[in-house]
Each structure stands twice: as C-alpha cells, then as structure tokens.
Amino acid sequence: MSSILRLSEEMAAGTARLRIDVHGSQPVEHVLDDMSFLDYRLAEVRIEPEITRSEPDIVWHQDADKSISYDGRQMTFGGPWPAGPIQKVIVTMLALRMESTGLHPFHASAVRYQGRTVLFLGGESNHGKSMGQIEACRRGALLVSTETTVIDERGWAVLGSKAPFLKKRTEGTERVDKAAPDRGVEKFFGSMPSWEIHTEPSDVDVVVVPAIDGNFDPSCSEMIPFERHFQTFHSVQNYFLLNELLAPGSPMPIVDTDELRAARADFVRRFAERPYFFVRAANPQVLLDEVDRVLRAG
Numbered sequence: 051m052s053s054i055l056r057l058s059e060e061m062a063a064g065t066a067r068l069r070i071d072v073h074g075s076q077p078v079e080h081v082l083d084d085m086s087f088l089d090y091r092l093a094e095v096r097i098e099p100e101i102t103r104s105e106p107d108i109v110w111h112q113d114a115d116k117s118i119s120y121d122g123r124q125m126t127f128g129g130p131w132p133a134g135p136i137q138k139v140i141v142t143m144l145a146l147r148m149e150s151t152g153l154h155p156f157h158a159s160a161v162r163y164q165g166r167t168v169l170f171l172g173g174e175s176n177h178g179k180s181m182g183q184i185e186a187c188r189r190g191a192l193l194v195s196t197e198t199t200v201i202d203e204r205g206w207a208v209l210g211s212k213a214p215f216l217k218k219r220t221e222g223t224e225r226v227d228k229a230a231p232d233r234g235v236e237k238f239f240g241s242m243p244s245w246e247i248h249t250e251p252s253d254v255d256v257v258v259v260p261a262i263d264g265n266f267d268p269s270c271s272e273m274i275p276f277e278r279h280f281q282t283f284h285s286v287q288n289y290f291l292l293n294e295l296l297a298p299g300s301p302m303p304i305v306d307t308d309e310l311r312a313a314r315a316d317f318v319r320r321f322a323e324r325p326y327f328f329v330r331a332a333n334p335q336v337l338l339d340e341v342d343r344v345l346r347a348g
Contacts, residue, residue: 135296159180259281
C-alpha cells in the first residue's frame with residue numbers, strides 16, 4: 051500500500067466542511083469528476099480552494115485491498131471503488147458535519163407559494179414530493195428546493211437542491227426503478243414548466259406529506275404529533291444510509307450513534323410543531339387543489 055498523499059481536497063455545504071485525502075501510486079486531480087450527484091443530494095456542494103480542517107474525514111488508500119471501515123471519526127476506503135459509493139459516503143459524512151453546525155438536510159422539496167413556504171416531505175413512502183413541487187411551480191410558486199431542503203435550527207429553509215431529477219447515475223448508483231424520471235412529468239404535465247427561484251431563507255409555514263396514486267380519492271387530514279415526528283424522522287435519517295449496500299458484500303458502515311439520533315429526534319420534535327397535512331390524491335393537480343384549500347383556511 052502506497053503512503054504517498056496524492057490529493058487533499060475539501061468540500062463544503064453551507065457552513066459545513068469535509069476533508070478527503072487520497073493516497074496511492076497514481077496522480078489524481080479531484081476525488082470526483084462530476085459533482086451533480088452531491089448537488090442533487092445535499093444542495094450547493096462546492097470544492098473549497100484551501101484546506102481548513104486539520105485532519106481528513108475520509109481517507110482513500112487506492113492501492114490497498116478493497117475495503118471500507120469507519121472508526122467513529124474517519125471513514126477509510128481501501129482499493130478500487132467506482133464513483134457511486136464514494137459519492138454516497140461523501141453525502142453521509144457531509145450530512146454529519148452539517149448537523150454539527152446546526153443544518154439539517156431533509157429529503158423534501160419546498161416552494162414559496164401564496165406568500166408561504168410549503169415543504170413537501172418525502173417521509174416513509176416518498177410518493178409525490180417532486181410532482182407536488184412541479185405543480186406548485188406551474189401555478190406560480192417560486193422554487194426553494196427539489197430533492198433536498200436544508201433546514202436550520204430555527205426551522206427555516208436556508209439551502210436547497212435545484213434539479214428536480216438526477217439525470218446521470220454513475221457506477222454503483224444504478225437504479226432501474228429510477229430510470230426515465232421525465233416520464234412522470236410527461237404524463238402529468240406534458241412538459242416541464244419553468245420557474246423562478248426563491249433565494250432568501252424562509253420559515254417553513256406548512257408541511258405536506260403527499261401520497262399520489264391514481265387510485266386515490268382526494269383526502270386531506272391534519273396529522274397528529276406522533277405522525278409528524280415519525281415522518282420527519284424518516285426524512286432526516288435518509289442521509290445516513292443505515293439500510294444501504296455500497297457494493298455486493300459491502301454494507302455502508304454505521305456512522306450514527308444513540309446520541310446523534312436523540313439530538314436529531316429532539317430537533318424533529320421542535321420542528322414538528324408546525325401544521326402538517328397528509329394529502330392523498332390521484333395526481334399532482336388534485337394534490338395542489340387540496341394544498342390550496344389548506345392555505346386558504348390558514
């Protein structure tokens with residue numbers, strides 16, 4: 051195993067920083083050649099011009115036998131790995147660093163609609179957050195976020211991804227069930243509408259947990275506290291990949307702890323004091339009709 055340090059690179063999302071060191075026998079210019087997955091999953095991830103962290107959060111020994119491990123502080127790759135698993139690990143480790151600075155990535159889209167910020171929460175089932183966001187924007191809403199909404203300790207949306215779908219998947223992230231995402235847009239809208247972006251941080255006013263299915267009669271129910279906490283916890287846990295396989299025979303190392311989960315659940319308890327509505331609908335248009343009724347009543 052070569053100990054030559056070929057690259058030390060620092061990535062950032064909001065105020066969070068993550069350092070990655072690459073050791074090996076071959077020169078490398080960047081850890082990742084394409085940052086679109088990170089932007090899609092965490093919002094506005096950038097490569098910093100200078101290293102500020104004293105120690106790496108991720109170390110990759112390219113010439114070692116293939117392995118992955120986590121010691122509670124540092125993730126270590128050994129051997130050849132495609133970009134997909136490396137992307138996933140960077141997302142998880144950067145999400146941990148974001149939490150430590152008071153930023154919480156939600157698997158949720160958000161819009162600024164009728165003077166209020168509406169969060170479409172991808173909770174346990176994740177059936178409609180993207181289509182709900184697109185339909186809201188079709189009705190004149192400003193886009194806050196698509197795949198990921200970053201919420202601060204106040205419960206304000208402060209960052210957000212801007213691509214509604216991930217168009218390019220690298221080796222190690224292939225998903226036949228996620229193929230052709232534009233087909234849903236064609237079915238419901240004909241073509242993708244255009245929209246403007248809301249750039250200022252805003253308090254989340256209403257949370258909608260959508261369930262779009264062609265068999266549903268429309269219904270809208272305000273959610274009780276446990277349901278709100280349950281669905282929100284699902285959303286924020288999405289980034290720690292506790293049920294993910296990075297490669298055949300190589301599960302994602304567990305980076306979570308009881309202390310982190312308790313702190314996360316406490317944040318969820320405070321955030322979930324907002325009004326939440328579970329909306330069933332056959333299509334995005336009916337979903338937004340129900341959201342319109344909620345906003346008019348509020």
